[in-house]
Amino acid sequence: MGHAHESNVGRIWKVFGILSVITIVEVALGIYKPHSLHFTNLLGMNLLNWIFIILTIAKAYGIMWAFMHLEGETPWLRWSIVAPLVFLVLYLIFILLVEGDYIYEVFKNSTIKWNF
Numbered sequence: 001m002g003h004a005h006e007s008n009v010g011r012i013w014k015v016f017g018i019l020s021v022i023t024i025v026e027v028a029l030g031i032y033k034p035h036s037l038h039f040t041n042l043l044g045m046n047l048l049n050w051i052f053i054i055l056t057i058a059k060a061y062g063i064m065w066a067f068m069h070l071e072g073e074t075p076w077l078r079w080s081i082v083a084p085l086v087f088l089v090l091y092l093i094f095i096l097l098v099e100g101d102y103i104y105e106v107f108k109n110s111t112i113k114w115n116f
Contacts (some may be wrong), residue, residue, distance in 0.1 A: 015066040022059050026052060045097060057086060085099060 023068040029037070029048060061082060065071055070078045 011066070015062065019059055019062055022062075024053050028057050044101075053090075060085070060089075102114060 029051060033048060037051065038046055042048040042050055064085075068081075070081065070106065
């Protein structure tokens with residue numbers, strides 16, 4: 001007896017909808033830049049940037065969950081894939097922000113002028 005094929009059309013539309021909503025929220029926040037989020041600092045960075053980082057990581061996890069078929073795997077395998085990626089993304093963000101802030105302060109407080 002043959003194995004019945006199950007359609008994933010509904011699941012694909014659901015994932016598409018969730019990822020689209022997250023993207024629309026990111027774009028809307030990027031366009032409007034609410035003053036309360038843009039000028040509120042948390043751990044040395046404004047709250048708007050933290051929201052972008054969290055939404056981007058959530059979107060990446062959703063893509064891995066749905067399209068790499070991680071929902072059917074054991075929790076340990078899932079975390080062995082997701083944890084290093086989350087750690088490396090957060091580490092990259094940390095390095096970029098620290099170095100970017102240092103360069104900004106050098107140009108802001110020294111005799112070196114912005115030439116670009």
